[in-house]
Amino acid sequence: MALVLNEEQQMLKESAQGFLAEFAPVSELRKQRDAGSETGYAGNLWGQMVDMGWAAILVPEAYGGLEFGHVGMGQIVEQTGRTLTASPLFATGVLGVTAINGAGSEEQKTELLGAIAGGEITTALAVDEKAHHAPAQVSMAATKQGQGYSLNGHKCFVADGGTADKLIVAARTSGEAGDMQGISLFIVDRAASGVEVERTAMTDGRNYANISFNNVEVADAALLGEEGKGFRALSATLDAGNVYLAAELLGIAQESFDRTLQYLKERKQFGVLIGSFQALQHRAADWWSQVELCKSIVLKALQAMDAADAKVPALASIAKAKLSEVAELATNEAIQMHAGIGMTDEYEIGFFIKRSRPAQTLFGDNSYHTDRFALLNGY
Amino acid sequence: MSDLNTFRQETRDWLEENCPPTMRKPAKGGEEMCWGGRNFKFASEEQKQWMERMGAKGWTAPDWPTEYGGGGLDKAEHKILKEELGRINARSPLDSFGIWMIGPALLKFGSEALKQQHLPPIIRGEIRWCQGYSEPGAGSDLAGLQSKGEDMGDHFIANGQKVWTSYGDKADWMFCLLRTDSEAKKQMGISLVLFDMETPGVTPKPIKLISGSSPFCETFLDDVRVEKDQVVGEVNQGWTIAKYLLTHEREMIGGMGMTDVGSQTLGQVAAKALGVEHGRMNNPLLRAEVAKWEIDGACFALTAERVTDEVKSGHGVGATSAMLKYYGTELNKRRFETLLKVNGSDAMVWEGEASNEGWLPRTWLRTKGNSIEGGTSEIQLNVIAKNILGLG
Numbered sequence: 122m123a124l125v126l127n128e129e130q131q132m133l134k135e136s137a138q139g140f141l142a143e144f145a146p147v148s149e150l151r152k153q154r155d156a157g158s159e160t161g162y163a164g165n166l167w168g169q170m171v172d173m174g175w176a177a178i179l180v181p182e183a184y185g186g187l188e189f190g191h192v193g194m195g196q197i198v199e200q201t202g203r204t205l206t207a208s209p210l211f212a213t214g215v216l217g218v219t220a221i222n223g224a225g226s227e228e229q230k231t232e233l234l235g236a237i238a239g240g241e242i243t244t245a246l247a248v249d250e251k252a253h254h255a256p257a258q259v260s261m262a263a264t265k266q267g268q269g270y271s272l273n274g275h276k277c278f279v280a281d282g283g284t285a286d287k288l289i290v291a292a293r294t295s296g297e298a299g300d301m302q303g304i305s306l307f308i309v310d311r312a313a314s315g316v317e318v319e320r321t322a323m324t325d326g327r328n329y330a331n332i333s334f335n336n337v338e339v340a341d342a343a344l345l346g347e348e349g350k351g352f353r354a355l356s357a358t359l360d361a362g363n364v365y366l367a368a369e370l371l372g373i374a375q376e377s378f379d380r381t382l383q384y385l386k387e388r389k390q391f392g393v394l395i396g397s398f399q400a401l402q403h404r405a406a407d408w409w410s411q412v413e414l415c416k417s418i419v420l421k422a423l424q425a426m427d428a429a430d431a432k433v434p435a436l437a438s439i440a441k442a443k444l445s446e447v448a449e450l451a452t453n454e455a456i457q458m459h460a461g462i463g464m465t466d467e468y469e470i471g472f473f474i475k476r477s478r479p480a481q482t483l484f485g486d487n488s489y490h491t492d493r494f495a496l497l498n499g500y
Numbered sequence: 501m502s503d504l505n506t507f508r509q510e511t512r513d514w515l516e517e518n519c520p521p522t523m524r525k526p527a528k529g530g531e532e533m534c535w536g537g538r539n540f541k542f543a544s545e546e547q548k549q550w551m552e553r554m555g556a557k558g559w560t561a562p563d564w565p566t567e568y569g570g571g572g573l574d575k576a577e578h579k580i581l582k583e584e585l586g587r588i589n590a591r592s593p594l595d596s597f598g599i600w601m602i603g604p605a606l607l608k609f610g611s612e613a614l615k616q617q618h619l620p621p622i623i624r625g626e627i628r629w630c631q632g633y634s635e636p637g638a639g640s641d642l643a644g645l646q647s648k649g650e651d652m653g654d655h656f657i658a659n660g661q662k663v664w665t666s667y668g669d670k671a672d673w674m675f676c677l678l679r680t681d682s683e684a685k686k687q688m689g690i691s692l693v694l695f696d697m698e699t700p701g702v703t704p705k706p707i708k709l710i711s712g713s714s715p716f717c718e719t720f721l722d723d724v725r726v727e728k729d730q731v732v733g734e735v736n737q738g739w740t741i742a743k744y745l746l747t748h749e750r751e752m753i754g755g756m757g758m759t760d761v762g763s764q765t766l767g768q769v770a771a772k773a774l775g776v777e778h779g780r781m782n783n784p785l786l787r788a789e790v791a792k793w794e795i796d797g798a799c800f801a802l803t804a805e806r807v808t809d810e811v812k813s814g815h816g817v818g819a820t821s822a823m824l825k826y827y828g829t830e831l832n833k834r835r836f837e838t839l840l841k842v843n844g845s846d847a848m849v850w851e852g853e854a855s856n857e858g859w860l861p862r863t864w865l866r867t868k869g870n871s872i873e874g875g876t877s878e879i880q881l882n883v884i885a886k887n888i889l890g891l892g
Contacts, residue, residue, distance in 0.1 A: 124806035125813050382889055397892055402885035409884060410823045417802035439795050488788075495791040500771040500781035 122428070124420055126192065133189070134196035136173075138203075144169060145206040147469045153207070154326040160284050161207035161327045171240030175210060179218045184234035186218075191361075195368045195423040202372020205476050207327050209243040211365060212281035217244030219361040220289050224306060224346030224354035233287070233308070245285035245311075246358065247276035247332060254485040256291070256355060257301050261334065263292035270294075270344070272307065272315075272337040280483060282330030283320045285311055290334070294349050301352040306345035313337055325476040360437035362484050364422045367440035370448040370480055371419050374412050377455035377473045381405070384459055401458060408454055411447045418443055435497045442490035445481040452477045507577055511584045518553045520546035524589050533595045537628025538672050554593035555624035561599050564607065568619035597666065598622030598629040601745055602675045605692075609733040609741050618673075618694070630697070630704075632662040632676030632719060633742070640879050642677075642746075643687045643739060647721060649678035656680065656693065658701075658724040664873065668704035668717030671697055678726070681736050692738035694730040701725075711865040712850075712858070749874040750825035766835060767794050770842040789838055793831075800831055822887070826880035829870035836864040 126134065145166055153161055170176065178194045180186020198211065214237070221233050221244075236242045248256055261274025272292055282288065288309045296303030311318065315337035321329045346354050382405060385396030395401060422436040430436075452474035456463040463470050481487065523546055527533050532543055534551050542548040554560050557571065562578050564570025573581060603622050606615055621627040638645040647660025658678055665674070673696055681689030697704065701724040706714035733741050764772075770790045774782045781787040807820050839860060840847040847864070849855035871877040885891040 123809040123813065124802065125809050382891075385891060394892070399882075399885075402889075402891050403878065403881040405889055405891065406826075406881040406884035409889060410827050413820065413823055414796070414799040414803050414827070417806040418799045420806065421802050439798050442792075442795050443799050491788055491791045491795060494795060495767070495781065495787050496779065498765075498767045498791075498794070499779065500767055500776055500787060500790070 122424055124417060124424070126196070126420075129189075130193050130196055133193050134200065137197040137200040140169075140173065141200050141204040141206050145201075145204055145208070147205050147472055150205045150207065150326065150472060151469075159320070159328065166206075167209050167243075168240065170208060170210060176214045176240055177238035179214060179222070180234045180238045181222065184222075184230050184238070186234065186238045191364070191423045191426040192420070195365065195419065198365045198368040199372040199419070202369035202374075202476075202480075203376040205325075205373075205472055207325075209281055209285070211362075211369075212245045212285060213237055213243040215365050216246040216358055216362050217287070217289065220244075220246065220306065220345065220354060220358040221308075223357050224351065228342075229308070229345065242286040243281065243284065244287045244289055245279050245281040245330075246362070247279045247282060247288050247290045248355065248359070248484075249277060250275055251277065254483070254489055256359060257304075257352070258298045259291045259293050259304050260298040261290070261292045263294045263305055263307060265294070266338070269338055269340040270307065272309065272334040272339065275331070275333050277331045278321065278323075278483070279330050279332055281328055282311075282332055283318055283328045287311065288316070288332070289345065291351060291355055296349075303349050304352045304355065305348050306351040306355060307339055307343045308345055309334075309337060309339055309343060313339070323479055325479045327476075327479070356434070359484050360434055361426060363437045363441040363490070364419070364426060364433075366480050366483060367415075367422065367437075367444040368419050370444040370477065371412075371415050373473050373477050373480070374415060374444070374448045374451035377451045377470065378405075378408055378412055380470055381455045381458050395458075404454060404458075408451060411450060415444055415447050435494060438490040438494040438497065441485060442487050442494060445487035445490070448477045448481060449487070504576055504580065508580050508584065511581055512587075514557075515584055515588060515590065518550075519588060519590050520550055522546045523550040523591055523593075525591065526589070527591045532591075534593060534625070535628055535667070535670070536594050536596060536625030537670065538626070539670065540625075540628065550591075551593045551625045558623060560594040560596070560625060561603065561619075561623045564603070564619065564623065568615055569623040570619070594625045596622065596625065596628065597631060597671075598627065601631065601748055602629050602694075604748060605675075605732060605741050605745050608744065611729075613729065614694070614732065627672045628667070628670060630665050630668045630671035630674050630717075630719075631745075632665055632668075632674045634662065634664045636661060636663055636718075640876055642742070643690065645677055645679060645690065647676075647678050648682065649680040649691060649693065649726060651680065654728050656691075656726040656728070658693070658695075658721045658726050660721050662719040662721065663707075663716075665704060665717045665719045666715055668697075668719045669706050671704075673697060674702070674719070675732070676721075677738055677742055680738075684736065687739040689736050690738040690742065691735050692732040692741045693726045694732065695724060695726045699724050699726075709866070710868070711862040713862065713866070746875060747821050750821045750880075765794065766790055766797070766838065766842075769839065773842045773844075786838075786841055790842070793835055793838055796831060797835070800827055804828075820888075822875075822880040822883040825874065826871075826877050826884070829867075830877060832870050833867045836860075836867045840864055 149163060174187050175197060177186040178189045182188045217237055218234060221229060250260060263270045263272050274292065288311055290307045290309050291304055292307060293303050294305045309316065315335045317333040319331045321331055323329050385401060385405065386394060388395045418440045422440040425433050425436050455470050456474060459470050462468050522544060534547050536551060558566060558569055559571045559581065562571035562573045562581050566572035599622060603619060606618060633642060635645050635647060647658065647662065649656035649658045673694060676693050677690055678693055679689050680691040701722040703720040704717040707716050707718055708714050767790055770786065771781050774786060804824060843860060847860050850858040850861060
């Protein structure tokens with residue numbers, strides 16, 4: 122398939138650009154942060170996104186969705202990187218839909234995917250239990266008990282975990298930490314008895330939570346997929362998550378580049394524009410080249426997901442590794458080239474580095490995905 | 501059956517009949533490549549047949565017009581020819597600076613007479629060309645070249661010295677930049693001229709490189725007669741054509757970052773050399789280096805693909821050849837540095853059969869030139885900063 126957007130995808134990208142610039146620009150992030158917002162976004166933003174159909178993009182038509190595909194959704198998420206827009210789009214519209222559509226029963230899909238598409242519920246994916254991403258290391262216990270399970274354990278840094286209606290939780294029904302076998306996925310009401318949610322304030326001002334599960338009772342119907350065989354669906358969900366985080370990081374890398382290039386053309390020192398200095402020109406040119414590489418891998422990974430290509434895991438790791446590297450470069454160079462003013466809270470460029478690092482870290486950083494890529498290639 | 505299906509079937513039949521069996525596998529290194537020309541020593545009778553048959557059909561230059569002996573194929577037909585050649589694993593019938601460089605420039609800028617004179621022998625592989633651009637005092641600052649063409653009415657007398665002339669000692673003709681107006685601003689007084697390397701006063705001398713090989717020459721021009729009708733485009737307007745050719749060259753060199761080492765990926769080569777235990781390559785630092793290279797290599801290959809697709813679909817920016825040249829050559833250098841570490845002291849063996857006569861260290865050293873020839877990496881960054889980013 123040609124590595125270009127089709128007309129519909131291009132239109133979606135442009136309409137997302139327009140919408141986000143108007144309703145969720147970087148200044149909105151500042152407002153939410155300063156107000157100590159629980160969700161990280163304005164109250165009606167998600168409702169507007171749902172009205173535009175964004176929650177339904179990845180939901181199959183059979184379950185009331187638009188089935189518009191990953192390349193389309195990727196364009197929106199890329200734009201949210203440019204505006205640093207927080208919303209349930211990632212945790213619900215991407216992770217929730219992917220997990221439920223990949224592993225859910227007919228009943229679960231009918232009930233939950235329809236509700237997501239209609240904006241009635243939001244979800245969050247609870248995987249990691251420590252500071253470093255390690256999906257096979259799940260040790261949270263799910264013990265069979267009559268017609269259901271009892272969940273005990275702890276999850277941390279759950280994106281949107283503080284507000285989501287439904288938690289998709291990876292727990293162990295057999296084996297031990299490190300085994301891929303024995304991991305099961307459960308859908309748990311955040312409001313269920315025994316679920317304790319503690320909001321964690323993070324660098325990017327978004328909504329993360331540490332969640333404790335103390336004898337949380339769920340029915341058999343809460344099991345998403347087969348008992349003990351949840352790792353595959355979890356892995357596919359994380360692959361999707363990483364491709365979309367890469368798309369967001371692409372937006373961050375491009376926007377910080379564009380803003381910095383503009384600054385190089387405005388700021389004068391020694392009586393000339395600083396963009397006339399070759400020391401900065403070469404760094405800008407290298408940075409631009411790196412961003413070009415990033416555009417290609419993100420689009421390729423999105424297309425591969427739409428085609429259900431067997432290379433998705435490797436492409437997801439390439440995308441996340443490369444974008445983590447380049448977003449790090451981009452946000453560091455942005456501050457250095459803006460210099461003093463880049464260090465101030467008043468100026469917006471600093472917001473990009475503060476979102477970039479958590480996005481790089483979530484579901485595995487550059488080193489994690491470089492290593493995973495090697496492993497997938499037999500070394 | 502559609503026209504294209506007919507074309508495919510006819511092409512397949514023709515290739516079946518005309519491509520000698522020994523030409524249906526990749527050429528091994530430089531020695532097996534076919535450069536053509538007056539003095540070329542063919543490696544085999546089949547190599548000669550293959551070049552001549554393809555040349556006669558115009559398929560050494562499939563998309564050039566038939567009036568000059570080209571194949572006259574449109575895009576769809578050209579694609580089918582490539583696919584059918586790939587299907588039988590046929591090697592290139594002719595590798596030629598005539599086809600890659602001066603031919604396209606003649607098609608775009610040359611007079612009808614020049615096209616009639618030069619294109620047919622290029623296509624048939626009868627004349628081998630070399631490029632006379634750089635000079636001892638004009639490397640990155642190419643427009644500062646000093647070799648002069650003195651106007652003698654119906655001809656020029658050329659004097660000066662060219663350097664980095666690829667295969668200058670083996671070529672039949674040179675396309676050469678000369679200063680034909682020393683009063684004008686430096687880009688404005690340059691002409692692109694063509695002359696036979698057998699013209700009295702032309703002396704190519706091979707330069708030995710750090711790799712031990714001599715693919716380049718320095719070429720001395722002493723009172724060389726160049727006919728006026730061998731000027732491509734207008735007199736003193738050669739710089740535009742020179743830049744067009746440089747873009748072609750950049751794209752060619754930039755492509756090198758994508759090729760595999762033989763048929764194996766860097767990861768496979770490294771895994772074999774270092775050993776794998778429990779699914780992990782020994783030496784975790786090198787494993788990371790190899791994986792990082794493969795990640796960048798994949799991103800680069802996809803970018804070359806995307807740029808091509810964008811141009812095809814009419815969305816192209818068209819200014820990305822500098823980026824591909826810059827990144828592709830840096831990537832190629834990195835790959836060979838990693839290969840060296842992966843192979844340890846084996847990688848330093850310079851002679852002997854076991855090392856394939858030092859293929860690795862010699863090729864590694866040769867890659868150092870990738871980011872110099874056709875414009876250094878620093879020049880490419882200048883081009884990006886100026887032409888794409890608008891930084892003055």
